[in-house]
Amino acid sequence: MLEKMWWRGAVIYQIYPRSFNDSNNDGIGDLRGIVAKLDYIASLGVDAIWISPFFKSPMKDFGYDISDYRDIDPIFGNLADFDELIAKAHALNIKIMIDQVLSHTSDQHQWFIESRENQTNDKANWYVWADAKPDGTAPNNWLSIFGGMGWTWEPRRQQYYLHNFLTSQPDLNFHNPDVRQAVLDNVEFWLKRGVDGFRLDAINFCFHDAQLRDNPPKPKELRQSIGFDEKNPYAYQYHYFNNTQDENLGFIESIRSLLNQYPGTVALGEISSEDSLKTMAEYTQGDSRLHMGYSFDLLTENFTASYIKQVVKSLEASVSDGWPCWSISNHDVQRVVTRWGAKNNLAAAPNFAKMLFALISSLRGSVCSYQGEELGLPEGEIAFEDIQDPYGKTFWPQFKGRDGCRTPHPWSKNETNAGFSENTPWLPMIDSHKSLAVSEQDNEPASILNSYRAFTHWRKQHPALLYGDIEFIESAEDLLVFTRTFESQKLLVCFNLSDATQTFNTSSFNNLTEQTGHKLAVGKVASNTLELQPFGCFYAEVQ
CATH class of the missing domain: 3.20.20.80 (Glycosidases)
Structure with a gap:
């Protein structure tokens, strides 16, 4: 499925x-x-x-x-x-x-061109319009991601319109x-x-x-x-x-x-x-x-x-x-x-x-x-x-x-x-x-x-990497270690995030079968110790 x-x-x-x-x-x-x-x-x-x-x-x-x-x-x-x-x-x-x-x-969309003309047209309620406060300022304190207030005054309607981004990107009114x-x-x-x-x-x-x-x-x-x-x-x-x-x-x-x-x-x-x-x-x-x-x-x-x-x-x-x-x-x-x-x-x-x-x-x-x-x-x-x-x-x-x-x-x-x-x-x-x-x-x-x-x-040859659950394993700070498990396949996955060689104790994992063919910098296991070269990656199937 x-x-x-x-x-x-x-x-x-x-x-x-x-x-x-x-x-x-x-x-x-x-x-x-x-x-x-x-x-x-x-x-x-x-x-x-x-x-x-x-x-x-x-x-x-x-x-x-x-x-x-x-x-x-x-x-x-x-x-x-x-x-x-x-x-x-x-x-x-x-x-x-x-x-x-x-x-x-865009403010050049035909919907907005019509909406901004007055408060009674067919698209009048298609954008977020609001009256000014009594002192003429914006309806509230909302800001634009791109800088400044999130409201711009439209003289045709005598109202403000909302834009969470540029002033030329008016927000549609999804309540409509x-x-x-x-x-x-x-x-x-x-x-x-x-x-x-x-x-x-x-x-x-x-x-x-x-x-x-x-x-x-x-x-x-x-x-x-x-x-x-x-x-x-x-x-x-x-x-x-x-x-x-x-x-x-x-x-x-x-x-x-x-x-x-x-x-x-x-x-x-x-x-x-x-x-x-x-x-x-x-x-x-x-x-x-x-x-x-x-x-x-x-x-x-x-x-x-x-x-x-x-x-x-x-x-x-x-x-x-x-x-x-x-x-x-x-x-x-x-x-x-x-x-x-x-x-x-x-x-x-x-x-x-x-x-x-x-x-x-x-x-x-x-x-x-x-x-x-x-x-x-x-x-x-x-x-x-x-x-x-x-x-x-x-x-x-x-x-x-x-x-x-x-x-x-x-x-x-x-x-x-x-x-x-x-x-x-x-x-x-x-x-x-x-x-x-x-x-x-x-x-x-x-x-x-x-x-x-x-x-x-x-990666496509390993269902565990495509669909499997993930569980993280405790390791040194510069290592990211976890398992991916899907049906009968369980993979141990290790990454060295640093530019220095790192080691990881594999004694809690039995019968590791290294998975190769990915052309990444790899590690090697000897006496229950995985040695990962700088930016090395290691994938092994766990029995």
């Missing part, structure tokens, strides 16, 4: 289309560029690709501000290109997941049943075109507190949270009322009900709340809500065995029958080899990158792997004059934005712009990435790329 659920234990390769491959040499990646690289993606051994937004958009937030949910932005191609992408991917046995940004639209149905209809449009699933952006932001209550202040000592610190006043509040409302559970059940009409399709929710692990457990509970959820808990700078264990154990304690999806990189955070390797100058160590992917792929759950992770790309350094991200422009220089992880994918070291485009890319091609290009790693047996490929194929 589990094997029929293709998404359980799947590796999902995230593509940021602007930066993946440019087929028409305008400096921006596109859908036909993805089609041209599908054979490469298939060689990675991944099960699915998740494509970040390619819908019609003014690109104020580079596609996460949608003006037409049912059309392709011309910079990415057209619907025929997308249909070709679906057909070729399916022929290669690759599933297609697409982003759905449901909580808000017409809005909920229209959103579901847009989702179904893509189901009918053959997509296999959705990554649901900021899915816990759909509903707001109907009473518009103020968020309470957060004590100074608690303001350091995932993705936010005192550089951003968003960290000054507990966000109890502008997102993660109880009513949202009913809406995600409606999404699941729709997907059930298209067997084999799946919903993966991005969740960022005051207690993301608890919310993830709630949103994936039973078989009537989301199939999977992922949080930002492993997208931090905290790279220790104890922290990883804490995150996984916390989720396991609450998730019961839900299913997690783990991610250590994406288009919103610093690349993982820099984020987790910068302190000890580990980013340039090939075995470090190899170990990180194996680690995240060995936890209980599915995996989202961001483009370039298979090459071990570090964060790109972007000059201020080249910054495109509005988030980075607002908070420079304390926070440089998200462009450093969004730079073009390097395909061929000696071609113009490393083979991404013949014209100037929308973000600079990073010089240090050229030596890590696909052309440089493709035929090198010990490369990060070929380790990634070997591991994804090897």
